[in-house]
Each structure stands twice: as C-alpha cells, then as structure tokens.
Amino acid sequence: MYAQMVESEGNRGDLTAQERAFQDRIDAGEKIEPKEWMPEGYRKTLIRQMGQHAHSEIVGQLPEGNWITRAPTLERKAILLAKVQDEAGHGLYLYSAAETLGVTRDELFEALHSGKMKYSSIFNYPTLTWADMGAVGWLVDGAAIMNQVPLQRTSYGPYSRAMIRICKEESFHQRQGYAIMMKMAAGTPEQKEMAQDALNRFWYPALMMFGPSDKDSVHSEQSMAWKIKMNTNDELRQKFVNETVPQAELLGLTVPDENLTYDEQTGDYSFSEPDWAEFFEVIKGNGPCNRERLQARRDAWSEGEWFRDGLTAYAEKSAKRRAAAALAAE
Amino acid sequence: MTDTAKPRKEWPLWEIFVRSQNGLNHRHVGSLHATDAEMAINNARDVYTRRKEGVSLWVVESKHITASSPSAKGPLFDPADDKTYRHPTFYDIPDEAGHM
Numbered sequence A: 001m002y003a004q005m006v007e008s009e010g011n012r013g014d015l016t017a018q019e020r021a022f023q024d025r026i027d028a029g030e031k032i033e034p035k036e037w038m039p040e041g042y043r044k045t046l047i048r049q050m051g052q053h054a055h056s057e058i059v060g061q062l063p064e065g066n067w068i069t070r071a072p073t074l075e076r077k078a079i080l081l082a083k084v085q086d087e088a089g090h091g092l093y094l095y096s097a098a099e100t101l102g103v104t105r106d107e108l109f110e111a112l113h114s115g116k117m118k119y120s121s122i123f124n125y126p127t128l129t130w131a132d133m134g135a136v137g138w139l140v141d142g143a144a145i146m147n148q149v150p151l152q153r154t155s156y157g158p159y160s161r162a163m164i165r166i167c168k169e170e171s172f173h174q175r176q177g178y179a180i181m182m183k184m185a186a187g188t189p190e191q192k193e194m195a196q197d198a199l200n201r202f203w204y205p206a207l208m209m210f211g212p213s214d215k216d217s218v219h220s221e222q223s224m225a226w227k228i229k230m231n232t233n234d235e236l237r238q239k240f241v242n243e244t245v246p247q248a249e250l251l252g253l254t255v256p257d258e259n260l261t262y263d264e265q266t267g268d269y270s271f272s273e274p275d276w277a278e279f280f281e282v283i284k285g286n287g288p289c290n291r292e293r294l295q296a297r298r299d300a301w302s303e304g305e306w307f308r309d310g311l312t313a314y315a316e317k318s319a320k321r322r323a324a325a326a327l328a329a330e
Numbered sequence B: 001m002t003d004t005a006k007p008r009k010e011w012p013l014w015e016i017f018v019r020s021q022n023g024l025n026h027r028h029v030g031s032l033h034a035t036d037a038e039m040a041i042n043n044a045r046d047v048y049t050r051r052k053e054g055v056s057l058w059v060v061e062s063k064h065i066t067a068s069s070p071s072a073k074g075p076l077f078d079p080a081d082d083k084t085y086r087h088p089t090f091y092d093i094p095d096e097a098g099h100m
C-alpha cells in the first residue's frame, strides 16, 4: 500500500461521550465530513496517512518518468505519459482531501522535502529496463489497487471520494503494465529474460508495499476502528499473492520464490516473506534511490519557485488592471 | 531547498464543479490551487476531466463559499422530520382513482 506504517494516534482509555458518539457514527457506516467534530487523533492520523499517500503518488512519478523519453514506440510513450499524468492527478486529489483537515499544501510539501513525512518504500527502487515499466504497472499499481479498493469505504468523506476517483483510473495502470509484460514475455528470448528479471527485482519490494507482518505491525487497531485502515497488512498481501501468481503463470514467468505453494483447502498460496531488514533500511532512507528521489522533488520545488512567483505576480497585476478598468468604466 | 525566511504566499484554493453532460447539474468534484480563475479552469481540465468526464466547468474560489455549520444540522434540517404530509405516500387514495 502507499501508506506504510502510519502511526495511529490512539484514543487510549475510556472514550468521552463525544468520542463515543463519533465512534457510533463510524460504526453505523456514516461518513465524516470536513468541519464536523472529530477526535484530534483521527484528524492527525488521517493527515499523516493521506499525506503519505499523496507523496507516494507524486514521488511515484519518478521511476516511470525515467522511461518516458525512452519508450520503444510513440504509442507506448503516449500511454506512459498518460499514466504518469494520472499519478500527478492522484497526488492532487489526495493533497486537496488532506487540506480539508486544516493542513496546507505547503506544509505537506515541506514535510516531504525535509524527510519528516515518508512515501512508499517501493519508489526507492530503480527502473533499469523497459520491462520495469511493465512490472511497475502490473505489480506496483496492482498492489496499490488491493489497498485502495477497500479504502473507497473509508469513514472520511473527502478521502473516500478521492479513492473512488483514483480507483476508476488504476485499472488502466495495471492493465497497461501487464500488456507490456505480455508483449515482452512473448517476444525474443532476450525480451522474455528482461521481463523475468523485472519480476525478480520487483516481486519482494511489491510485497513490502503492504507493510510489516501483522505480528510485528505498529498498532493498527485504532485506525481500523476509525475505518481509516480497512484490512490488515497480511490480509492484503495474501490477496495480492493469490491474484498475482496465476497472472505470472499466464505470462510464462516464474515468481522468484522457491517456497511458493498452493493450498487447495484454503485457496491461498503460502509464500516467503520479503526481507524485512531491507524494508526497514529503505524506510530509514537507505534504499537504492532514496536520496535521488528526494533530491528530485526538492529540485523541482526550488527550481520552480521563479515560475510560481511569476504566475502569482501576473495574477496580482491583472487583478489590479481589472479593478482599474472597472473603476474607469463607472 | 525551501527558504523559510520569506513567508510563501500559497496560491488560493478553488472549488471545481463539472457538468458531465448537458441536461445535468454541475457537480462538485474537488478542489485545486491556482493563481486566478483562468488558471483554475485550465488546471481543472487537466485534473478532473482527462477522460471526458465533463462538458463544462465552474470554478469558485473556496473563500467565497459560505457553508452551513455542522452544528446547525439539527435546527436547519430536523424540522422536516415531522412533515411527512409533504410526501405523496402520506395520502391513502383508492386505486380506482387511477394513477395520481
């Protein structure tokens, strides 16, 4: 998922009457809308989670942006461009939704740039070949979908609406990725090898997207009670593996896991856990591309400053001009 | 890096409304930041109508919207609770009267 290990502001101890009434509304499936009373912890946890999610969408443009100028055909280039543009849109939906909770866009950017807020660990891995565009769409967007579909039912109205909008667009993302994989897997032996290599490199990082195993997971009960988190990490990971393994088989590719077995009884695959030590290193900032990704965001922000300022100055000037013209016309 | 000495002026927030097709109301879809109305329209086109979701856009600077307060929900909307006679189903009319 795009929001990993979001620390929840627990409401420990007894609920006040107001908190009880709030929880009752959530239990009854009511949506909470901006400006309505909410526990401070609910507000803070949501800002953290939606902010992290928004940052992931924006930083997530970078690994794919890497291939826009090198796409093998004009059609592939147009598709990738559209996909990456969608991710910018997802970031914007989520930032706007987070802003309804009283945080400003600039505060969120500042928190990203200073490293105070995180984005998904997955975007700290490099995209080395064109096949990675296939693997990212298929696996990374696929894993994101697992998490985003249930979040359409989240309790916070603006978040839920943003998720509904995002989910409508994600299916295209996953399908265009899988289509790239199909093409490569059915291509020359070298192309098929590239596809296999991409799967090998992205499989475990994709599994990490769901966050640590439930047994080691930060306390998520409160977030689940608030319906900010809809499923546990392991539930979603299992669902992802169950859906993805047959898709790999269909491609004629091998999931890089010797322990992968199918249980007829449960219908679940059992699989190897990713290397959690690696995950925590990436979260700490020591993944292969952490520095590069964050620097790219900081540079985009600072190098765009003159442009943002110019637009602000222009808007102010034309507003003054309009006011003067209106006055003259009187 | 961001410079903290100079207080940055954030672009104003705009609420975006999209008419999905003629014959339907404009509907609120979300918000975005823009320096002026023209830019808000252009950005709204890119953010909210990439897949032919609309045929017309309204943009309104958020600060111009006055919203009813959540605490006014009761006083404003509860009085309708006991006025069931405003609904057609309140009246028992014999079938023989035909469609009514």
Ligand SMILES: [Fe+2]
Residues within 6 Å of the ligand: A057, A086, A087, A090, A166
């Ligand atoms: Fe996305």
Ligand SMILES: [Fe+2]
Residues within 6 Å of the ligand: A087, A141, A144, A170, A173
């Ligand atoms: Fe996506």
